[in-house]
Amino acid sequence: MTETWLDPTAVAADDPFGIATLPYGVVLDSDRQPQPAVRIGQLALLLRPAVAALLPEHADLFAGGNLDAFLAAGPASWLDVRAAVTAWLTDEAYREQVEPLLVPLAGLEAVLPFTVADYVDFYASEHHALNASRVLRPDNATLLPNWKHLPVGYHGRAGTVVVSGTGVRRPHGQRRAGDGVEFGPSVRLDFEAEVGFVVGAGSPHGSRVPVGEFPRHVFGLVLLNDWSARDIQAWEYVPLGPFLGKSFATSISAWITPLAALESARVPAVPRDPAPLPYLDDTGDSWNLDLELEVRLNGELISRPPFATMYWTGAQMMAHLTVNGASLRPGDLYGSGTVSGPADDQLGSLLELSRGGSRPFRLSDGTEHAYLDDGDEVVMTATAPGPDGSRVGIAEVRGRILAADTPAD
Ligand code: MN
Numbered sequence: 001m002t003e004t005w006l007d008p009t010a011v012a013a014d015d016p017f018g019i020a021t022l023p024y025g026v027v028l029d030s031d032r033q034p035q036p037a038v039r040i041g042q043l044a045l046l047l048r049p050a051v052a053a054l055l056p057e058h059a060d061l062f063a064g065g066n067l068d069a070f071l072a073a074g075p076a077s078w079l080d081v082r083a084a085v086t087a088w089l090t091d092e093a094y095r096e097q098v099e100p101l102l103v104p105l106a107g108l109e110a111v112l113p114f115t116v117a118d119y120v121d122f123y124a125s126e127h128h129a130l131n132a133s134r135v136l137r138p139d140n141a142t143l144l145p146n147w148k149h150l151p152v153g154y155h156g157r158a159g160t161v162v163v164s165g166t167g168v169r170r171p172h173g174q175r176r177a178g179d180g181v182e183f184g185p186s187v188r189l190d191f192e193a194e195v196g197f198v199v200g201a202g203s204p205h206g207s208r209v210p211v212g213e214f215p216r217h218v219f220g221l222v223l224l225n226d227w228s229a230r231d232i233q234a235w236e237y238v239p240l241g242p243f244l245g246k247s248f249a250t251s252i253s254a255w256i257t258p259l260a261a262l263e264s265a266r267v268p269a270v271p272r273d274p275a276p277l278p279y280l281d282d283t284g285d286s287w288n289l290d291l292e293l294e295v296r297l298n299g300e301l302i303s304r305p306p307f308a309t310m311y312w313t314g315a316q317m318m319a320h321l322t323v324n325g326a327s328l329r330p331g332d333l334y335g336s337g338t339v340s341g342p343a344d345d346q347l348g349s350l351l352e353l354s355r356g357g358s359r360p361f362r363l364s365d366g367t368e369h370a371y372l373d374d375g376d377e378v379v380m381t382a383t384a385p386g387p388d389g390s391r392v393g394i395a396e397v398r399g400r401i402l403a404a405d406t407p408a409d
Pocket of ligand 1: 121122192194226335337338
């Protein structure tokens with residue numbers, strides 16, 4: 001692994017946010033002004049002054065209070081900046097200029113790093129889709145006929161995507177009650193452990209983006225918690241899909257790990273049968289990412305979903321998203337769908353972990369859990385193989401459930 005001149009107490013050798021990762025985010029400075037930054041270990045490098053001094057041809061990309069201009073600039077600029085930041089943090093020659101621009105992460109507030117354009121969520125894990133069908137359609141627990149022909153998705157709500165650490169208020173809504181309907185705070189509040197793809201470079205309206213163009217458009221990855229009110233969702237979702245049961249909040253990591261940091265994490269994609277249509281065919285360039293997710297509830301590890309088991313890849317989701325001529329825009333965000341593996345300790349939602357609430361489980365503190373209670377905190381993390389045996393991280397996404405704000409009426 002590449003050595004740096006940085007203090008090893010700030011960047012330990014086994015830190016998944018070492019020199020091979022370098023994710024981008026936005027932190028509030030001492031005047032509470034948003035500052036684009038790169039994370040290195042337990043430090044943040046403030047990009048605006050660093051780029052202005054050391055890479056002035058790209059200074060305009062970080063002049064704003066978010067990463068929007070940088071995301072839109074495209075892959076050549078992404079590589080330029082990444083190469084420069086890597087040099088600044090490794091080559092002693094830069095130490096004098098760069099060291100004063102490193103700020104300890106502790107005590108820094110990170111904010112949503114980019115303006116979310118469109119938000120779409122897919123459903124790309126075969127294990128999750130089958131598990132969900134067993135709970136939701138026990139009499140007919142199979143994949144629906146379209147599932148192996150296209151990555152199923154729905155449009156979510158971009159305006160309620162929130163940064164890691166934001167509290168999530170228990171939503172109100174309608175649910176079925178016997179033969180009637182009742183209204184109140186959700187009683188089946190759930191999480192979904194997902195990977196989110198952040199689009200940088202857009203595409204023209206009316207054109208398709210082929211699967212092989214994925215790295216030219218997708219800048220990087222975040223973890224995504226697609227909070228889901230199962231009672232609201234179950235009543236509303238037929239026939240047009242999820243709506244208010246999910247649109248109250250979607251949490252993402254504060255730091256975007258660039259795709260460029262995940263070259264060593266590439267693994268063959270799972271075989272697909274039947275062969276997908278030509279626009280989804282990735283033969284010859286078929287790869288997924290070996291991300292190992294971990295989900296903690298109130299501090300205790302409850303699941304380790306393996307992203308490499310996903311049936312559809314991020315590249316196929318992007319190709320499907322644009323096959324009708326819909327454009328990509330900088331800041332588009334799409335979720336993979338709940339990541340679940342084949343084993344009982346690899347499930348990415350409480351719907352699966354508690355079998356629809358019918359099999360509550362106990363944490364080591366003795367508390368019993370089926371769906372989320374007020375005060376529960378869900379934290380998702382992920383790492384993947386990096387160069388030379390290192391691990392590359394996707395920053396945590398954390399959220400705590402807040403009590404519903406008004407009495408039911
Ligand atoms: Mn989802």
